[in-house]
Amino acid sequence: MDELEDLLQRYRPAGPPAELRDRITSAAERDVAKPFRAAESVQRWLPAAAAALIAVVFSMLANGVRRDVADQLGKGELPREAVVSELAASMGGGLLAREEAERLVQLDELRARAEPRGVGAGESEVNHRD
Amino acid sequence: MIHRPHGDGWSDRIAGLYDRLGGSLYRYALMILADPSGAADAVQQVFVAVLGRRGVELEFEERYLRRAVRNECYSALGRRRGDFVTGAEESLLEAVPASRDRPEERLALEQAIRELPAKQREVLHLKVYEGLTFQEIADQSGESINTVASRYRYAIEKLRAQLGARVSQG
Numbered sequence: 001m002d003e004l005e006d007l008l009q010r011y012r013p014a015g016p017p018a019e020l021r022d023r024i025t026s027a028a029e030r031d032v033a034k035p036f037r038a039a040e041s042v043q044r045w046l047p048a049a050a051a052a053l054i055a056v057v058f059s060m061l062a063n064g065v066r067r068d069v070a071d072q073l074g075k076g077e078l079p080r081e082a083v084v085s086e087l088a089a090s091m092g093g094g095l096l097a098r099e100e101a102e103r104l105v106q107l108d109e110l111r112a113r114a115e116p117r118g119v120g121a122g123e124s125e126v127n128h129r130d
Numbered sequence: 131m132i133h134r135p136h137g138d139g140w141s142d143r144i145a146g147l148y149d150r151l152g153g154s155l156y157r158y159a160l161m162i163l164a165d166p167s168g169a170a171d172a173v174q175q176v177f178v179a180v181l182g183r184r185g186v187e188l189e190f191e192e193r194y195l196r197r198a199v200r201n202e203c204y205s206a207l208g209r210r211r212g213d214f215v216t217g218a219e220e221s222l223l224e225a226v227p228a229s230r231d232r233p234e235e236r237l238a239l240e241q242a243i244r245e246l247p248a249k250q251r252e253v254l255h256l257k258v259y260e261g262l263t264f265q266e267i268a269d270q271s272g273e274s275i276n277t278v279a280s281r282y283r284y285a286i287e288k289l290r291a292q293l294g295a296r297v298s299q300g
Contacts, residue, residue, distance in 0.1 A: 006291055008258050011223040011236060015267045016156035020170045028141035049152050 080105065144181060151192060152177075154260075155199050161255035162203040164244045166220040168210075171201040196270070200252075206250055235296070242292035250285035259283055 086099035088094075138234035152173065176198040223242040225231035243251060253264065256262045256270070264282070268275040 002287065003296075004293065005258075006234070007239060007296070008289075010225060011134060011239060012226050012259055013157035013160045013255065014166065014221045014224045015153055016173065017170060019147055019168070020173065021145070021152065023174055024152070024172075025141060025145045027174070027178055027179055028144035074155075104234065115174070 140181075144177065146179070147191065148177065151195060151236065157259065158196065158252075158255060159199050159203050160222065161243075161259070161285060162248050162252045163206060164222060164248075164251060167224070168206055169203075172199055172206055175202050200271070204248070238293060238296060239289075242289050245283050245292060246288055249279045250288070253278055253281040254289075255284045 084098070084101045086103050087104060088098040091097040091100060155176070157171050159172045160166060162285070163169050163172065176195060179198060180195070216276070221236075222243060223236055225236065243254070246254065253267060256267045262270070264275050264279045265289055269271075269276045271278065
């Protein structure tokens with residue numbers, strides 16, 4: 001063995017700093033915790049998200065039904081009682097559905113009565129300007 | 131309330147993997163980079179990559195880790211080009227045993243090693259400190275055996291020239 005080889009053998013590359021193990025193991029612990037934190041967060045928000053989704057679906061459904069009712073009342077194709085019954089049935093039937101159907105039809109009648117006056121006022125204003 | 135799956139033990143397995151391989155991976159990175167902080171970063175990067183591959187059998191990871199550390203080191207060297215700074219104030223070598231340390235001699239050897247190109251340092255490390263054959267080094271690095279042997283020869287010649295009177299031709 002020559003002197004250079006002998007010199008090289010008397011030393012070796014220095015070992016890692018002690019904190020490297022801590023850095024790596026804490027990264028591993030964070031990695032283990034991450035999916036559970038995410039799942040807990042989802043669990044916390046799930047009921048609120050579900051309630052919001054249901055509200056949106058019912059709102060869209062009610063808007064659609066209201067438009068149908070308005071069309072039917074406007075055209076005079078169905079008597080009021082038939083519209084209420086059909087609407088109540090589409091909401092699952094029963095007393096509560098019937099009351100809600102009554103309320104929707106009533107609202108629609110009020111809106112139908114209000115609209116011609118609004119249009120007339122607008123026309124009047126236009127005529128006045130002329 | 132969500133419970134962690136029982137017997138996960140992932141962080142313990144990573145700690146065990148580090149205890150088994152961390153030292154040799156760090157030394158390998160240190161000799162390629164000649165920079166203790168850079169070597170620590172490279173090893174951490176590679177372990178973080180392992181953390182992202184949960185479920186992989188760690189018993190088969192050694193070859194992957196060595197290759198990943200090597201790639202990470204050469205990527206780091208590529209990024210540094212232009213403003214290359216080594217941790218010259220931090221020790222590259224340690225005496226074996228520690229009681230036989232001669233700081234002046236060690237610093238001279240460290241300086242000579244730092245001045246070698248990274249690929250020569252790598253071959254020197256694998257040959258001298260890990261005891262691999264040229265064929266094994268060639269297999270590991272994907273280079274030809276002639277290239278590997280030449281790099282080792284050039285490294286030894288440069289060290290001899292740098293260290294001058296400290297060492298004589300064998």
